[in-house]
Amino acid sequence: GFMHHRKSLRQRRSPLMARNNAIVELKLDQERDTERKCKNTDGSYKCDCPIGKKKSKNKGHCQINRGGIAGGGHESRNPLLKLIRPHPNPLENVRIRTPHLPVGRVALNPSAIAVSVFGMTVTASVSVTMRLRLRKINFIRNGGELMKQRKVQIFTEAELAKATNNYNDSNKLNDDHSSSVYGGIIARDTVVVVKKPKDEHKSIIRQDFQDELEFLMGRSHKNMVKLKGICLETEIPLLVYEYIPNGTLFQHIHQNTSTILKSWEDHFRIATQAAHALDYMHSSAKPPIVHGNIKSMNILLDKKNSVKISDFGTSVLISPEHRHIIATQKKDLLGYIDPEYLVTGMLTTQSDVYSFGVVLVELLTRKKLYVTESGESINTIHHFISSVEGDTLSNVINFEGASEGEMEKIRTVAKIAVRCLDQSGANRPAMSDVAQQLANVNPSSTIEEENDETEREVDAEELSSCLSCLGMDSASSCI
Incomplete structure (x- = not known):
């Protein structure tokens, strides 16, 4: 046929013609398979596949050699090559996806780093400048210039943050619905208490508190906690009080281990001192100062077990029209609140008188305001009044x-x-009448009307006592 005729013609061709034809076929074959490397031979040509591939038997193209190391278009017959044949790579067909990064971002650009550092520096500088400006605005808004003229001791925000270890929880002495109280140490190892109102009550802070704070700073009574200074750089001013080491009257009333109330004379003395402090607030201030939060937890005892009324700063700062927001948030405060105030919403000096009466009941009975007996809840105040009117005091005392x-x-x-x-x-x-009647009951506890108390530094023993209890919870004696 055609193939036999083609072969016969090829055999009769001259060597030159055969060579020319071989060159043509070489070119055609190489165009069909670009992987093979072809070269001329005498009257023919030879094509080899690259290393790792072999010539296909059917199509003549190169294909991957999966049987061993290939070369020259055929399987290697050298047995030594089998010894160095590489093992199949298990990761050969695994595609590892890498994120595409533009070439310009792969290398660290010194200019870009410099710009970033500069930007961060500028941002930090602007942030510091804004904080300083905000502090100045708060200082002016809170009446700082007036306080400076009146020589009121003013603390910076940084000073109080340092004193309280940046308001660390280990320095927290008390935490209630309206404020957090922290112990701290300021200059000359003086121990103080920093009262920080909570943010949620900032809307009820009075705008005209400066004059009343000035009164508290300018005058003092030996049975009132001394307000040592104030910080005006915060949106809500921070109050700084003297430190009182011996805890609250509440703790000593309800702890059987307390030795401070070991005699009835101690009960009378504490009641009389507290009454004189309230009389001072009601009678000496123009206009009178209403404490608004008298309770045994706000009557502190110093190292000599003398009374120190506390928490009057909150009473000064909070508007009377908003008092109910604070007073009714905790059930344990309800028993001290003047019932007339709950009806009218008006706080007066007589509201303090009612609350003081509750403290007297607590002091005499040494019972909490609500007790449970035989599964029944008993209101101690109502029970006490009935006992006095029925001459059955022995039932409650x-x-x-x-x-x-x-x-x-x-x-x-x-x-x-x-x-x-x-x-x-x-x-x-009136509170003045109450104070006088109590003084008549126990003349030995009569308190001098003149306030001869001078500011003193905390001694080493008191300082050590405070530092040892800074890590305690709100039930500790550090208040």
Whole structure:
């Protein structure tokens, strides 16, 4: 046929013609398979596949050699090559995807780094400048210039942050619904208490608190916690008080291990001192200062076990029209609140008188305001009033160890308490009358009207006591 005829013609061709034809076929074959490397031979040509591939038997193209090392278009017959044959790579067909990065971002550009550092520096500088400006705005807005003229001690925000270890939880002494209280140390190892109002109550801070704070800073009573200074650089001013080491009256009333209330004379003395402090607030201030939050937890005892009324700063700062927001947030405060205020929304000096009457009941009975007996909840105030009116005080007061004279004094103080607890403020005695009546009951505890107390530094013993309790919780004696 055609193939036999083609072969016969090829055999009769001259060597030159055969060579020329071979060159043509070489070119055609190489065009069909670009992987093979072809070269001329005498009257023919030869094509080899690259290393790792072999010539296909059917199509003549190169294909991957999966049987061993290939070369020259055929399987290697050298047995030594089998010994160095590489093992199949298990990752040969695994595609590893790498993120595409523009060439310009692969290398660290010194110029870009310099620009970034410069930008960060400028941002930090602007941030510091804004903070300083905000502090200055707060200082002016809170009446700082007026305070400076009146020589009120003013602390910077940085000073108080340093004193309290940046308001660390280990320095927290108390935490309630309106503020957090932190212990700290300022210049000359003076221990202070920093009161920080909570942000959620900033809308009820009075705008005209400066004059009232000035009164508290300019005058003092030996039975009131001394306000040592104020920080005006924050949106809500921070109050700085002296440190009182011996805890609250509440703790000593309800802890059986307390030795401060070991005699009835101690009870009378504490009641009288607290009454004189409130009388001072009501009578000496023009206009009068209403504490608004009298309770046993806000009556502190110093190292000599003398009374120190605290938390009057909050009373000064919070508007009367918003008082109910603070007063009714906790159930344990409700028993101290003047019932007339709950109706009218008006706080007066008589509101303090009612709250003081509650403290007297607590002090005499050493019971909490609500107790449970035989599964029944009992209101201690109502029970106390009924006992006084029915002459059955022994039902609520433990007279064990009291002399006949002391029992008579207890009855007198109980009657004073009932008068303070009258539902109508108009029928309650003034705080000055209460203080005088208590002084008559126990003349030895009469407090001098003149305030001869001078500012003192905390001694080493008191400092050590404070530092040891800074890490305690709000139930500690550090308040």
